[in-house]
Amino acid sequence: MKKYDLIVIGSGMAGMTIASKCAKKGLKTAVTDSRPYGGTCALRGCDPKKILVGAAEIIDRAYKMKEIGIQGDISINWQDLMAYKNDFVAKMPKDVEKGYEKAGVDMYHGAASFESEDTVRIEDNLLEADKIVIATGARPVILDIPGGELPIDSTDFLNLEELPKEITFIGGGYIAMEFAHLAARAGSKVTIFHRGKTPLENFEADIVKHLVNATEELGMELHLESDVVTVEKKDKGFTVKAASKNGEKVVQTDLVVNAAGRVPELDGMNLEKANISYGKKGIEVNKYLQSVTNERVYAAGDAAASKGLNLTPVAVLEGHAVAANIIRGNSKKPDYTEMPSVVFTLPTLAAVGMTEAQAKESSLEYQVKDGSASNWYNAKRINESTYAYKVISDKEGHILGAHIIGPHAEEMINLFAMAIRAKLKVADIRNMVYSYPSMGSDIGSMV
Template identity: 45%
Template sequence: MSNQFDLIVIGTGTAARVAATRIRAAGWSVAIVDYRPFGGTCALRGCDPKKILVGAASAIDHTRRMQDHGVAGVAHLNWPELNAFKRSFTDPVPAKQEKSYAEKGIHAFHGHARFTGPNSLNVEGNSLEARRALIAAGAEPVRLGIPGEEHLITSEQFLALKSLPERIVMVGGGYIAAEFSHIAALAGAQVTILQRGERLLKHFEPELVDWLMEKFRALGIDTQTKTSVEAVDKTSTGYRVTAASAAGEVTIEADLVVHAAGRVPNLGSLDLDRAGTSVKDGRLQLNDYLQSVSNPAVYAAGDAAQLGPPLTPVSSHDAEVVARNLLDGNRHKPDYRGVPSVAFTIPPIAAVGLSEEEASRKGLKFRKNIGKASDWFTARQTAESVYGFKMIVEEGSGRILGAHLVGPHVDEVINLFALAIRNNLTASALKQTIFAYPTGASDIGHML
């Protein structure tokens, strides 16, 4: 006998939780399904635990920078203690979420959800039917297709390490590689990054990434670009990574090899063909309302939808849009204007709005203001040499089209630029704003 619901939500991350809660509050019967502990990537194995590690590593870095500037003594990371502190945040999450769902009358199912028809699923022998289904199953590491791929650990496994090996290789050059390499290096590991592309962090402006690379070098991180990993072999002492570069074959001995080469929607186990839900190149085919173009009963949100940037706030935004469309009919579209993005390196790098290349491609007329600001008070008072900005401002209107920052506090300051872009504020309006001083935000007027 089937269990009947108005909505079945696949996944228990940010998008799933927001949508399930909103729809249940409107009086619909709701079921939520996950084959992993409830909580999703961000809370359990992504943003939150990563930021715990970044915070500790940042403290070590700050202490080192302030040597000979009034701070004495040597600090170091105690990895087991840091791991225990991180778990004090992550361990309670699944039980808290399950309790919350139960209190709200949301039915929870554990196991793999597999579609058996356009409106039906099977979860470990339980047959479920619903008027609507929401796929919010998150993302998974992309397949690399190289010999020895099984020897690589994921970012999730890195975050769960009880001890940190001495020699670590990061395969890839995006957020995970950049952030985890700084954490590991400040914890005392010897880190090598092997990146197939021409540079790291391709979603950020090249000038700012170049400035940030000074910190990679200062931390002793060996960054090898234009280098493609071809195989990973198990040895008696660890692993041997073989890669190809313009200079020839590269061989590196490592104790740990980390997959940091990107993620794709986690759709493979859902049997979407049985639902009549079309997929192309690994992505759900969705309309402007986050609804399947081939099965109107199915919606998607967050990393599973992949219409907006793969960020937690976008997942929450998508879920709100889907919830409104389910309740009101398809009248709401996601709005990804002014979504800020941050790589939590040490110091962080941040961006919002258009890059210079994107603004040029759109044929917009703009002025560019770029500068390295290592001699500004914000940088000097933290003894941080990496600090800079790049602003893209539309000619005539004065609208801020893009803001790009690297250095102390930019993970917070970027939100002010996001507010400006989303609300069409001008550079003049921001310059006239009186910010508290001395803060990172008090530099905004000088950047514009």
């Protein structure tokens, strides 16, 4: 048996942060992953997705500018785009391993399972540690329906050698909406089935309505309050059946993508042997991200049932907190004050802070400023018809929440996040001098 100060299970952004920081402080550290090193974001999520979305952005921009001076047709060569993405992804695991090697971290490759409260097995290796971190991330949910094993998942989609002519997505969250918009811009006919009344339920409802309209205007079929009940293989394609209050809907499609959500990846870890309490949202942790039932164990990122959103920057934030608590003892609590999140559809939807529904549920007095900005200069200059905002502030003028859909919303939302963190008031934001013409210059008019 080999003994360590720290074992980190998972090599994504949370695990990478913790292992590297602790090793540099002199802790004898080991890390393991059942997949290539790098985690979901770098290999199977945010980064490769945004490379593909970048191509779709060009198509979208050119299409909208056709009426105002751009001529000719452009299209996505899927094979060339995927080759570029694959080249980027292929380099990542070796780069990550070099970082671990430089930091003096011992690397293992394999799934970890607990033998006791302080011992894990990784294939033929039995390791003991004073502290163990679970940072295994999340995996796609398994569809519990006849034919539920037939759809591909988000990882498979990001590795498609060819893009089918017709694609059906099951789900209405980030993954479904982002990939649907990408596929539509690449030339596929897209159908989306979602069981909820609206997609992206956790986002500001009024802003999501703009996205729904933009989605349908692109020719995508969006079926809400529709439960997919069966998926059947038919010749070269699939038959998808969905039930709703309006009856049964049957779609013939070339490909089905399971984008119905993600759950913490804790399968096969024998957590019970280590007295680790967990639920549907992950490892149950205290305010220091320490297991509530096994003080040797910490969790971070999507594997932890924390108050943080399931986002890469939040995983990094929690990684820094966990590393500090392991090194110096429990003293650091993650600050979730501002957690901007973005849905990389086209147009892009971005949010930070409270929705209006959450403001209503709170005891705070608040005010709302919202509206369409489609007739503002920044929309007109690129012929963008979808551009809207909603900003919520308290009675003193501090920003409680900001919600934007439109061009470069992913960048504008960061300015609102900074305003929340810095406790700037509406008057401060209005009175700033912004560069012009820029998207940021619209912020003063949004508050």
